[in-house]
Amino acid sequence: MSARPRVGLFVTCLVDLVRPQIGFAAVKLLEQAGCDVVVPAAQTCCGQPAWNAGADRHAVDIAWQVVDIFDEFDYVVAPSGSCAGMIKRHYPEVLKNDPRALALAAKTYELTSFLVNIRGMKAVVAKCPTRACYHDSCSGLREMKVRDQPRQLLKSVDGLTISELSNGEVCCGFGGLFSVKYPEISERMADDKIADAVATGADMLIGGDLGCLLHLEGRMERQGKTMRVRHVAEVLADAI
Amino acid sequence: MNADPRAFKAQARDALNDAKLKSALGRLKTRFALKRQEAVAGYGDFEGLRQAGRAIRDYSIANLDRLLVTFERNVVARGGVVHWARDAAEAQEIILGILRDAGAKTVTKGKSMVSEEIGLNAHLESNDMIPVETDLGEYIIQLRKEPPSHIIAPAFHLHKEQVEEAFRDAHTALDPNRVLNERQALVAEARAMLRTSFEAADAGITGANFLSAAEGAAVIVTNEGNGDLTRLLPRTHIVLTGIEKVVADLDDVAVLLRLLTRSATGQEISSYVSIMSGPTGERPGSAFHIVLLDNGRSKLIGTQAQDVLRCIRCAACLNHCPIYSAIGGHAYGATYPGPIGAALNPGLIGDSTYHHPNASTFCGRCAEVCPVKIPLPTIMRHWRAKEYADGLAPKAMIAGLGVWAFAAKRPALYRLGAKIMTRALKLMSRDGAVHSLPLVHGWFAVRDFPAPRGKTFQELWRERA
Numbered sequence: 009m010s011a012r013p014r015v016g017l018f019v020t021c022l023v024d025l026v027r028p029q030i031g032f033a034a035v036k037l038l039e040q041a042g043c044d045v046v047v048p049a050a051q052t053c054c055g056q057p058a059w060n061a062g063a064d065r066h067a068v069d070i071a072w073q074v075v076d077i078f079d080e081f082d083y084v085v086a087p088s089g090s091c092a093g094m095i096k097r098h099y100p101e102v103l104k105n106d107p108r109a110l111a112l113a114a115k116t117y118e119l120t121s122f123l124v125n126i127r128g129m130k131a132v133v134a135k136c137p138t139r140a141c142y143h144d145s146c147s148g149l150r151e152m153k154v155r156d157q158p159r160q161l162l163k164s165v166d167g168l169t170i171s172e173l174s175n176g177e178v179c180c181g182f183g184g185l186f187s188v189k190y191p192e193i194s195e196r197m198a199d200d201k202i203a204d205a206v207a208t209g210a211d212m213l214i215g216g217d218l219g220c221l222l223h224l225e226g227r228m229e230r231q232g233k234t235m236r237v238r239h240v241a242e243v244l245a246d247a248i
Numbered sequence: 249m250n251a252d253p254r255a256f257k258a259q260a261r262d263a264l265n266d267a268k269l270k271s272a273l274g275r276l277k278t279r280f281a282l283k284r285q286e287a288v289a290g291y292g293d294f295e296g297l298r299q300a301g302r303a304i305r306d307y308s309i310a311n312l313d314r315l316l317v318t319f320e321r322n323v324v325a326r327g328g329v330v331h332w333a334r335d336a337a338e339a340q341e342i343i344l345g346i347l348r349d350a351g352a353k354t355v356t357k358g359k360s361m362v363s364e365e366i367g368l369n370a371h372l373e374s375n376d377m378i379p380v381e382t383d384l385g386e387y388i389i390q391l392r393k394e395p396p397s398h399i400i401a402p403a404f405h406l407h408k409e410q411v412e413e414a415f416r417d418a419h420t421a422l423d424p425n426r427v428l429n430e431r432q433a434l435v436a437e438a439r440a441m442l443r444t445s446f447e448a449a450d451a452g453i454t455g456a457n458f459l460s461a462a463e464g465a466a467v468i469v470t471n472e473g474n475g476d477l478t479r480l481l482p483r484t485h486i487v488l489t490g491i492e493k494v495v496a497d498l499d500d501v502a503v504l505l506r507l508l509t510r511s512a513t514g515q516e517i518s519s520y521v522s523i524m525s526g527p528t529g530e531r532p533g534s535a536f537h538i539v540l541l542d543n544g545r546s547k548l549i550g551t552q553a554q555d556v557l558r559c560i561r562c563a564a565c566l567n568h569c570p571i572y573s574a575i576g577g578h579a580y581g582a583t584y585p586g587p588i589g590a591a592l593n594p595g596l597i598g599d600s601t602y603h604h605p606n607a608s609t610f611c612g613r614c615a616e617v618c619p620v621k622i623p624l625p626t627i628m629r630h631w632r633a634k635e636y637a638d639g640l641a642p643k644a645m646i647a648g649l650g651v652w653a654f655a656a657k658r659p660a661l662y663r664l665g666a667k668i669m670t671r672a673l674k675l676m677s678r679d680g681a682v683h684s685l686p687l688v689h690g691w692f693a694v695r696d697f698p699a700p701r702g703k704t705f706q707e708l709w710r711e712r713a
Contacts, residue, residue, distance in 0.1 A: 023705055
């Protein structure tokens with residue numbers, strides 16, 4: 009694409025509330041990839057908590073709001089496989105295959121897969137002298153086919169080595185409201201994931217979905233463990 | 249034990265605290281998941297096979313009425329009898345009637361989840377009959393008086409020491425000083441005990457993995473050969489299964505068999521595949537009965553849960569489920585645990601199974617490994633939506649989502665709320681994290697919440713611009 013594409017950044021409600029630096033990192037990476045980035049002020053949430061809870065009426069209202077706000081852009085990019093997956097894989101069902109929902113779904117991407125697959129980004133200029141492991145979120149991995157893209161970009165980060173988890177395809181136990189509804193099961197799943205991460209010898213856990221990361225970091229805080237937890241955008245944008 | 253799906257949360261907590269169960273469940277990956285992975289890789293175009301399997305099952309469900317009538321006609325043509333059971337009670341009475349007519353006392357049984365579904369053993373026992381499970385896993389849990397914890401490996405929750413204990417308690421006529429600490433010794437003892445039951449049996453009951461309409465045949469897979477002995481030794485053979493198991497012909501069965509054994513145990517084929525039609529042998533009085541159970545299945549046709557009827561009960565979804573891997577099968581308090589239970593139980597059992605479709609992170613691994621591509625999380629979500637609409641969801645969740653959604657639909661209000669929230673969370677944090685908050689006890693019961701920076705992205709972005 010010769011002209012600079014206009015990308016609407018879907019910030020995600022968690023990044024907005026808890027880790028604004030991930031939003032800035034995403035903007036920086038998208039600009040490096042030759043995009044004009046717009047952050048619509050009217051965005052709130054993708055509506056996934058309502059949809060997954062079965063509160064369909066709320067989910068439909070919020071999905072229409074997202075379609076109205078974002079359908080003007082060439083692409084919609086979220087620093088999250090989960091929120092991007094909601095728009096790309098579930099909005100067609102939520103909005104009963106409305107053409108505008110299908111059009112939005114077709115141009116919505118998770119950040120690292122957009123950078124690599126759509127913008128052809130091969131490397132970043134960043135430094136992070138540490139040994140890290142990468143946590144694949146289920147929605148990124150299975151709904152958005154995100155696996156190699158973040159690893160490819162992380163490989164170019166100066167000083168960073170990535171170790172693979174031995175059960176990388178297994179859920180960490182976040183699951184949105186699941187983490188609140190079934191805390192003990194979620195705890196076991198987090199502990200298994202953390203043990204897997206610790207066993208790699210890494211001292212940083214990197215992931216592409218802030219929900220998983222807050223859950224795992226919060227569990228480590230509670231246990232007094234000290235592994236640093238960072239979003240992939242922060243590492244790639246040299247903003248850790 | 250653990251028979252109540254409503255007590256799921258408490259039962260799950262007990263399961264999480266059970267160290268023996270934890271180590272037993274730790275074997276799911278090596279015993280099942282890795283073997284499946286190898287078998288799938290060895291097949292070649294497994295995805296093509298899945299699509300063929302899905303098409304066969306969809307055809308079956310779409311033509312269920314016609315196929316069942318054809319099946320019945322062909323069973324009768326070969327000297328068998330077909331019985332139709334609307335629910336568990338009807339199936340129990342039909343089977344009891346057949347057994348009484350046959351003058352049966354001892355009844356051997358092949359492995360059948362439908363038999364568990366209708367609580368057949370308890371019913372037979374209360375009518376002075378002696379059901380004997382002949383699948384090793386089923387035999388073990390029958391001795392222990394507990395339900396299966398897994399669809400294809402009923403005693404998966406147990407270690408061999410627990411099996412030894414069950415055998416010593418039950419087989420009191422044997423030498424108490426015998427050595428019984430090896431797997432082989434346990435198998436040999438079970439085989440010897442079962443032999444007397446096989447010899448004594450007046451009737452045998454098996455399930456069916458598939459029914460073939462064109463041949464009027466029931467097909468079962470086993471690795472122990474116990475299905476054949478259950479069918480062949482007594483004069484009366486009863487097949488008990490669900491109406492949805494029928495397919496057009498044995499060609500369709502062949503495709504599904506390739507999917508079933510690879511998905512279940514990672515085998516290219518099971519040790520035994522038995523195709524059973526009509527009464528056996530030349531003995532006078534031989535009888536072949538097929539009891540077809542509905543029990544809520546037919547009312548799923550035409551609903552958003554219809555695809556769950558494709559299931560061929562391979563248990564791959566259990567073996568790859570992080571929830572099942574954490575709590576095992578008994579915590580569900582229902583015959584079908586794991587993702588297939590979560591998608592099926594609300595339809596078969598109803599509101600008491602509220603937790604089953606809710607206890608999922610929607611991680612999607614179950615749908616990824618399902619041999620007939622059942623969209624399990626989508627069906628679980630359908631049940632959640634129904635529960636929400638029916639007012640079964642917890643009031644606190646409905647209220648919380650209501651407040652949140654009210655704001656999420658009003659961007660200016662939402663931005664204000666987010667500003668207040670991020671500041672409040674920062675103020676409440678100590679040492680980089682919030683340690684507790686009212687209303688979201690579930691989160692803080694097991695973890696902290698990493699502290700936010702005190703301003704939202706939207707604020708900082710507008711300040712910068």
